[in-house]
Amino acid sequence: MSQSYNRGLIEDFSRWREFSAGMWAWIFHKFTGWVLVGYLFTHIAVLSTALSGAAAYTNTIQALESLLVVRILEVGLLAVAVFHILNGLRLLFVDLGVGLEAQDQSFYASLILTGVIVIASVPTFLSGVSI
Amino acid sequence: MSTQVPEQVEDESSAESVSPGKQKRDQKKRERAQRIQEQREAEAAEKARSEDDTYHLKVFRYDPEVPEKQEPRFDDFYVPYKQGMTVLDALMWARDHYDSSLTFRHSCRQAICGSDALFVNGSQRLGCKTQLSDLAEPVRIEPLPHADVVKDLVVDMEHFYDQMEAVEPYFQTNSLPDGELDEQRQTRENREKVKMSTRCIWCSACMSSCNIAAGDNEYLGPAAINKAYRFAMDEREGEDMKQRRLEILEQEHGVWRCQTQFSCTEVCPKDIPLTEHIQELKREAIKNNLKFW
């Protein structure tokens, strides 16, 4: 063949406006998944302060928990986790061949439910934080 | 109106060794042809202007050989609307009346040959099966994403064909009836089960819409997997063949790559439930392997 024009990846991503529900679900699931692995590693790292003694551990945790940013990040983490769980459930059902016709509705439902759960738990997450 | 490639300068020397009489006649003929051509273009423009009901198309242009088109660009065309006009009709009109170099594949005009899958207003559709009246203006028409552009709206289909042919896309069985007039029996239910999967017209819209296929060139893609489904689920092939088909599908770049994005299912002009078929095959593959534990 003679020459041809390869439009490359840049152009693909500039198409995000044209993505459909299933594609958004895929992107969000990917993103949340990566955040969760990231968190898993950090989480274990923080917890391993326990190896250097009880006091070190308690101090680190309490110092962290008293920071507003950390609390806010935790809310973010909750959002990420809840979405990943709900959409994960959606995907599990899809794998079982259940509710394929409603795949877009179930994605929207996961989004909304995530929102609701996260908002409802904000007070719990922010309680007792010293500002 | 259109952004036609500028006319090239005429080359006078080509008419050298012809008799003067013929030259004159030729000249006259050419003038007449020229006149008709101009008249036609003027009429087209007139028609487009006089009708308020015109559609504005923005069409992707590229040609590796024409200097003006080497850098991809969008051209504007204004096409007079007629009841029932499709995107393909509009493209043909633009080609026949404004710019004969506007290039796209098309043949059947009835959604069966699968040649004119295009990227229209941000989604993969068959030009011939898309009514202009369903689209917002300007109608943006591009070649299929995730494929190399050969020229204008024509993309290179080789990779798609390779994937389709990678799944042994032909009927195989070890138990044909002996007589050449004896058919194999098939239940209605079974035929019903494979029915949708046999409707594929190889348009490649699904493949173009799938982000995984875009990222992983070796991924078989929804159409090829669907093709394999068509045979794997056909009871006439027999269990041993199904086994063989599942082995093909189970390879690293087979069914497991699908991330259930559903865009393939959404764009398929033949309404084939592709995601469902892929998912069913994943389960079949797992079941098949669990049997031997």
Added chain:
Amino acid sequence: MYEHDVIVVGAGGAGLRAAIAAHEEGADVAIVSKLHPVRSHTGAAEGGINAALREADSWEDHAYDTMKGSDYLADAPAAETLCKDSPKETIKLEHWGMAFSRDDDGRVSQRPFGGLSFPRTTYAGAETGHQLLHTMYEQLVKRGIKVYDEWHVTRLAVSDEERPEDRTCHGIVAYDVQTGKIEGFRARNGVILATGGLGQVYDHTTNAVANTGDGVAMAYRAGVPMEDMEFIQFHPTTLPSTGVLITEGVRGEGGILYNENGERFMFEYGYANNLGELASRDVVSRAELTEVNEGRGIEDEYVHLDMRHLGEERIIDRLENIIHLSEDFEGVNPLDAPMPVKPGQHYAMGGVETDENGETCITGLYAAGECACASVHGGNRLGGNALPELIVFGKRAGHHAAGKDMETAKITTGKVGDYEEAELESPVQLGEVGIGEDVVADGGAAADAGASASGADLVQRAVEDERETIDALLEKEDGIQHAEIRERVQKSMTRNVNVFREEEALKDALRDIREARELYQDVYVGDKSRTFNTDLLQTLETRNILDIAEGITLGALARNEFRGAHWRKEYQERRDEEWLKHTLLSWNDGEPELWYKPVILEGENKTYEPKVRSY
């Protein structure tokens, strides 16, 4: 130059079957096609494949129906071959995995079709052609047969003896659409043409844009006669904007045709007082056009087909795909509004003259499928008889070209036996413009490399001629574009050589074609690129359209009778005494030559006596 034993031009049902057959015989075969095989128009066929498969049915009955349907213009040996071989070939498709519709007992389903005395139309839903085409392409992939897809064949490389019957075909010349390369393909054993229909001669057709009758025109210019070109089938219910076919089933279920005044014209104007909308295709087509011509058409173009009174439930149950067709292609929801319909060109009964083994009068040149005329369909094709034609004659041509021993054909080709020369009457000069002058864009017939030239030389010579032609077309800087010429011819054909044929109109058409031919001398290609130049290809196709349009019109003018699909205003009767013969047109160095050969009505066991064709 490429070289193979057998070269098949075209990859529709006929071409694919021919290639598989040649491969079965051990030949090195390749397909050259301007479309990828699965894009061929065979995919559009909906109805089914006629085959006498059941106990209660017989090939003899099928042959009888076919002869009767043809209005006794089919050649019995061809029709009988079709009917005898069709069951075997149809079951072969089943063995290849084709997804036929099934009965409760698991056998392939059959349904009744117009003109058949037994429900013998084997089908796969409303997409029989699609299933057939794909099944056959799958077999091609399985066998690893080489396909040169998106290669447009532009001419045949045929030796240049005086009489066409002495010529030999050595190969073809093709243009690679992607790269613009022009290459020769030498065929050691034979070339099989399977280029399909010619609907693009008309501006309104159910055929694809690619159906430009290339094979017929190429063979014609190489010396093979065109047979029975005047017989064109029109379908009465096609959507006006695209020509998409709305199945007879709508009328079968009770759909009604109305004119602009809301009159049920089939009855009110007495076109068919008994059957009404259910009258045969040609009667309904003519009725619709009469309405339009007499000013009762809607927008002076079409009539309405209404099925709303059938009720949503029944429509969805039985005619669901019609709802989609009408919405997608016409933007009309038939549950809310009547569908606009008008007659459209549908099928060409005529074509390249062949015998029942697919061979033409030129040695090594074969044809099969819609482009060929072995004469199975005669004056009128029965629904469901084209698909069996593809597989039966495709296979025979493939076998023959690959060198298999065939039974000697009963049908003769070329000017042998008792043929009859005739005069052409025409108001204008016919054929090539300015024969003898150097013609810019002649499609070329025989390549004259001298009688002693080898096959390869001949092909090479043809390639060089073609390169010159195409270079000249591309170099030309101004003139007229093919779209204009094509449109003129199409419009004229639709106006003058449609379901109604009157002497004066036919002559008008000849005048228009002449004018178009002259304009074609000035044709130029706007697109100068060598990459995927569809402008160039369509320009070449337009040339073919011109020759074919002329052939159809000349045949129609010559045939002074009303037979099958051919209606003549001045001659409202079938005239068996004079017209049990085929019209043939030969390209005599650029000028058409008319002659006739008798129809063969003697079959294997019986002779088909012409009867009144009534159902």
Added chain:
Amino acid sequence: MAERYTSFEPGGRRWLWQRLTAAFLVVVLAFHFFLLHFLNHADEVTFALSQARMEQLTYFSLMILFLITATFHGVNGVYNALVNMGLSGSRKTAVKAILGVASLVLIVQGVRTALAWAGGVPI
């Protein structure tokens, strides 16, 4: 049919495990969140409390299992995503190795922490 294809294709196995671990994680993760954010508020977490829980065998083994499944699920997910993006050849092998080592380190570190809390494997 006498001849069978018996080796379980890795693609399929990993796919299945991704689903199985996911199903398991839904339950455990919900439990984990609930326990550590709603029953016991985050700011109240201390070494002692953690220690008290860890000393129970059921809780201890659940957490270890949680750690392993989450690691598999997460790392396998990442690997899969990379393959989907066209990772292949020697780079693929390298990534596989790195991810494998990282998971191992993570699990070892996690187990050590848990052991520190429980003061040895709880009985």
